Amino acid sequence: MATQIRLRGSARKGGFFKQLLLALAATAVLALAVVAFLLFEFEKPTLVLDKQIKYLGGKVELPLHVTDNKSGISAVVITLTQGPKSAVLLERTFPRAAWFKPAGPQILNEKVTIDAQKAGIKEGNAELTISVRDFSLNGFFKGNETLTRIPVAMDTTPPKAVLTHGPRLIHPGGSGMALYTVSEQPARHGVMIDNAFFPGFPTNKANAFVAYFALPWDAGKPEKVRVVAFDEAGNEAAVPLPSVFKKDPDKHDSINLSEQFLQQKMPEFEQHYPEMKGTLLEKYLYVNNQVRQSNAQAIAKTCATTDPQQLWTDRFFRMPGAGRAGFADQRTYLHNGTAIDNQTHLGVDIASTERAEIRAANRGKVVFADYLGIYGNMIIIDHGQGVASLYSHLSSIETTVGTLVEKNQPIARSGTTGMAGGDHLHFSMLVHGIFVTPIEWWDQHWIDVNIKAAFNAP
Numbered sequence: 001m002a003t004q005i006r007l008r009g010s011a012r013k014g015g016f017f018k019q020l021l022l023a024l025a026a027t028a029v030l031a032l033a034v035v036a037f038l039l040f041e042f043e044k045p046t047l048v049l050d051k052q053i054k055y056l057g058g059k060v061e062l063p064l065h066v067t068d069n070k071s072g073i074s075a076v077v078i079t080l081t082q083g084p085k086s087a088v089l090l091e092r093t094f095p096r097a098a099w100f101k102p103a104g105p106q107i108l109n110e111k112v113t114i115d116a117q118k119a120g121i122k123e124g125n126a127e128l129t130i131s132v133r134d135f136s137l138n139g140f141f142k143g144n145e146t147l148t149r150i151p152v153a154m155d156t157t158p159p160k161a162v163l164t165h166g167p168r169l170i171h172p173g174g175s176g177m178a179l180y181t182v183s184e185q186p187a188r189h190g191v192m193i194d195n196a197f198f199p200g201f202p203t204n205k206a207n208a209f210v211a212y213f214a215l216p217w218d219a220g221k222p223e224k225v226r227v228v229a230f231d232e233a234g235n236e237a238a239v240p241l242p243s244v245f246k247k248d249p250d251k252h253d254s255i256n257l258s259e260q261f262l263q264q265k266m267p268e269f270e271q272h273y274p275e276m277k278g279t280l281l282e283k284y285l286y287v288n289n290q291v292r293q294s295n296a297q298a299i300a301k302t303c304a305t306t307d308p309q310q311l312w313t314d315r316f317f318r319m320p321g322a323g324r325a326g327f328a329d330q331r332t333y334l335h336n337g338t339a340i341d342n343q344t345h346l347g348v349d350i351a352s353t354e355r356a357e358i359r360a361a362n363r364g365k366v367v368f369a370d371y372l373g374i375y376g377n378m379i380i381i382d383h384g385q386g387v388a389s390l391y392s393h394l395s396s397i398e399t400t401v402g403t404l405v406e407k408n409q410p411i412a413r414s415g416t417t418g419m420a421g422g423d424h425l426h427f428s429m430l431v432h433g434i435f436v437t438p439i440e441w442w443d444q445h446w447i448d449v450n451i452k453a454a455f456n457a458p
Contacts, residue, residue: 376417
């Protein structure tokens, strides 16, 4: 009997160890399955191209958007192949950063400049290949691959551009216009002043284009002024734009800041910029510097998009009234007789009567109608092809964004909003977001000589 009890106990003990081994084995298999699931995932990266490429030759910019939400991006390789010849144009690899979480970036947004000519590829048909791999151990440890093949035609012949009109004189704060023709429909064209690009727009003549440009009020003499045109293959045509640079004399002004002015104006800005701290003077300096800078960025962003058509005709309307401050006046701000700040006035101040009717200077589309810092209530009208007008310190705005207004159409009332000490209109002209003197655009003779005559020339 004792022997039988011992045998049953041994059997139970052996069964326990057997079950334990089976459980451990199952756990190991499950762990291996989890590891395999994590390290050998089968989801391929995604590749999105922002534009189609049909031609290569010069420098072509290709925006890439790559995503991989599982193991992460390990490599991006771009290759150009023509017959037996192959050239790697881009090779981006990333080191493994982890094993059981994304080992590389999950998102990659990059603008790749492709210079096929530098790669030694000749004219004719070729193939652009974009390979994207992730950090999966799938594919014999090489990772999942997304492969995109793009047939392209190599074209190394640049278009031909001919300048038909350019300004005789350019000066800081001044506007200019160039007319030119291009032998083929360009992908990108306009005027380059050193590294600043001013896009061109079609005219009513075949293969003829116009580009408006400007120099900032404090610009020095440019080193290179030229008309440029790029074809779809990235080949560039460049034609010098000969002109004489003339520096205008500096204009200086001073403004005394009284305690009454600070007490009157700062509550308005406190409503819009509650982050302001310190004394009234410290708050004023914050507005006149940080807020002024952010306002300039907002204006430039608004003016970055423009109608491709010329919406305006003849000279721009000037509000009746006395000029109180001029364009590019370099202002020194005084408090208790001490200079505390320096800024530049980028417009013309005009005063007549309180709450005077403000009219559109020319035909155009309203692209901004709201409050903006030092400008107070402000309107910007896009007149097409990069030309815009700005109206600020308004007591009321009587138009809306998106409205196509006609020249001399009422749009607002003058006021004292923003950094205004008295009721007046601050009027500005801009060319592709650069403030320019309005005096040229108010002058019919300047319009006739510099713009209309060029369009009317045979």
